[in-house]
Amino acid sequence: MTGFAKFLLPLALLPTLTLLPALALSQPAGGMSQEQMRMLMQGAAQIQACLANVDQSKLEEMGKKAEAVQAEVKQMCVNGERDQAQARAIAFGREFAESDDLKQLSMCGEIAKAMIPQIIAYAEANESNPEGSTHVCDNL
Numbered sequence: 001m002t003g004f005a006k007f008l009l010p011l012a013l014l015p016t017l018t019l020l021p022a023l024a025l026s027q028p029a030g031g032m033s034q035e036q037m038r039m040l041m042q043g044a045a046q047i048q049a050c051l052a053n054v055d056q057s058k059l060e061e062m063g064k065k066a067e068a069v070q071a072e073v074k075q076m077c078v079n080g081e082r083d084q085a086q087a088r089a090i091a092f093g094r095e096f097a098e099s100d101d102l103k104q105l106s107m108c109g110e111i112a113k114a115m116i117p118q119i120i121a122y123a124e125a126n127e128s129n130p131e132g133s134t135h136v137c138d139n140l
Helices: 003-012 014-025 034-052 056-078 082-097 100-126
Strands: none
Touching: 034 100, 056 082, 056 100
16 A cells, blocks of 8 residues: 555545444433534534545545656665655655645544544443444444
């Protein structure tokens, strides 16, 4: 897996957070409070709205470009062109960092990051529950 792909993998998991509200709705009274459910559902809605503003085709294009640049830099290194390889990697890194699509994706990641405490609380509350009203399959 390329370095760029490793970077995008956690971000690709953001849409899975949208499953959490369905799970939260079935939470027994002793597990998650109404406020926690509301916050979880609100956060998932914010992530969905945020991701809707990300142009997937541009991200795929950037991923392909990153793989090409990685191959180019690797070849420069093999050829002993270390300074040129460093300069090319830095130039691409700056271009990528200034991308509006990356900025939008980063905002989505920040929303997801803010939800982590609620997700952990939900997981811990359901860790020992028997299969039943909190089963994911019953709430899709």
